[in-house]
Amino acid sequence: MAATEVKTHFRTCTLCESMCGIRVDYRGEQIIAIGGDPDDPHSRGHICPKGYALQDLHNDPERLRTPLKRVGEQWLPIAWDDALEEVASRLLEVQASHGKDALAAYWGNPIAHNLGILLSMGRFRQALGTRNLFSASTLDQMPHQLVSYFMYGHSQMFTIPDIDRTSYLLMLGANPAASNGSLMSAGDVLGRLQGITARGGKIVLIDPRRTETALYASEHQFIQPGTDALFLLGLLQVIIQRRLSKPGRLLELAKGWESLSTLLERLPLARIAKQTGIAAADIERIAIEFASADRAVCYGRMGISTQEFGALNHWLINLLNILTGNLDRAGGMMFSTPAVDLLKTSGRGGFDRYRSRVRGLPEFNRELPTAVLAEEMLVPGQGQVRAFVSVAGNPVLSSPNGRQLEQALEQLEFMVSVDFYLNETTRHAHIILPPTGPFEHEQYDLVFNLFSVHNVAKYADALFPHPPGTRSDWDIFTDLCQRMERRKIARKPLPQRLKYELKARLGAFFTLQRILDQGLRQGPYGNGGGWLARLNPFAGKGLSLAKLKQHPHGIDLGPLKPSLPGRLFTRDKKIDLAPGLLVQDLDRLCQRFGAQAGKPGLLLIGRRDLRTNNSWMHNSYRLVKGKERCALFLHPDDADAHGLSNRDQARLISAKGELIVTVKLTADIMPGVVSLPHGWGHHRPGMRISTAQAHPGISMNDLTDEHLIDELSGNAVLNGVPVTLQRYREN
Structure with missing residues (x-):
């Protein structure tokens, strides 16, 4: 009788950043239905189509569950111990033969949702011992992090728009109606946006496309791709010239005020209007509205990060919020207070401590730009990458000039992928190590609580036990680390070997749950280890994992709170308004759009879709069925100029390749x-x-150029890529 009983499990969806609570009805090991959790304090019952598709991922017969080894053109099963042993030995052999930096590793976006990877990643990076570390961050938000490091002293100081209390939201390059919010974890983000206008506020959207979010905006303005920094510069100039700045308490919290007037009076507003395509009168009006609003916030996302002046964009956004007094105040740009405080447990970051071998681009946060990954594999010489580890990523489809990376992967001496799909990237691996699925391990959002528009905490145990013969990410990386460490330590003197063995035995005590529990207890809502419990809103012992487990829907920890100067990590506890490298980059902007700047040709931008986020979601039929999602959006005027009609096929050509597209x-x-x-x-x-x-579609990154980057942050330029268009004629 028990086997037929339908039970309910509550957890957080892990398919995007919004942290929506879901309820899973299941019988035995069969999922009956997935829906939104109305008692979740963060998402309040909201769920998007991706959430329903979690069961497709769990049930997918093509999801790998056993390690595979490539033998010729065949993939053969291999036992876990044999696979892990071969991976550890091959990686170290390559380093022994060619040097430690002959090994590279790449982490994809899904790791941010995975507690096991996040808590084992530091140790694994140390075991790899290479400088050639890469991630999806330099295809996404790295400019945001670099600016936070320069201005606030910590790369994880993410600025979060307090959309629940603002009265004026200015958005650039963001499409939360499709993304559900990004670097702005906001369950039911559309309900929250509607709340702004319902209470008499205004939403202004700046984007080269009238996106799905425009339906919820009060005003939309087209902008020429790559010119957002000019628009922001224009807003700041108007505010400074008209003496509309009102920094309030921020005046004492920041340094560099005396520099701003000379820094920002660089380009005449008329030229800014011409280059951006936004009328000077509209720039002036928006600046006055923003500065005059009771509570305003400017928020920019991936559209302004993945362009030529990504870091500059985020700097100018910060300045706009600071000059108008809208940083660290309700309704403005704020900082979250997560239950596990990564700012205190992770390093502040660092910049330009070493550079990439071929192109000489600087590292940030011990990572190099993913745009250089392929050349580091292809260009011969000392330090050439000859072995590669990919974790939960598909850079062949997500990095610029993916075809070049594909060629690079083909000639490696050894490659291992930790992934549960045989996809465009992992098919080049020699061994694939598949982890358990999202319902088969614990869930706690370490990263996305840093981005949350409201402080919450939620934990869920695994819904289903590990099937026989499977291992979680935590198991895989812990085992790999041990095998690599023991090989390295075996060559050391006896005292060092004994010290390692003692450390290893102590480390075995710290399971994933114990580490999380310690993080909660030492966090701002825990007891801090003793007397702080008396000051905590949670009576008694403060927040712990045991207490969190008593709240399957999660715990509401309250709205975002002012946190400066206590949250600053700069040495002098001051916000740096004018970091030298950003000031220099302003010169680059002015040179790029000086008096001689001409009108650009056709420019390619990306776009988001509510039913998709990453390439690995495309094996769910419910997410790929329906309308064609890979058509080339083209304005009718451009179609006339190129002799094209709706549904025609055309050749889209860039400096790196061409695609046949449907218009x-x-x-x-x-x-x-x-x-x-x-x-x-x-x-x-x-x-x-x-x-x-x-449902193959076409890869935009067969056209993007790995040499087009934001020169300061190294972030890839995926928006504003020069292209040409020709009518397609079959031979």
């Missing part, structure tokens, strides 16, 4: 701009993702 005419895109989505291109041979292959 979709729409007035919702700015003339001179075309748009393709990210994450598609499932036409490669040798994969085991049949649903994705039946």
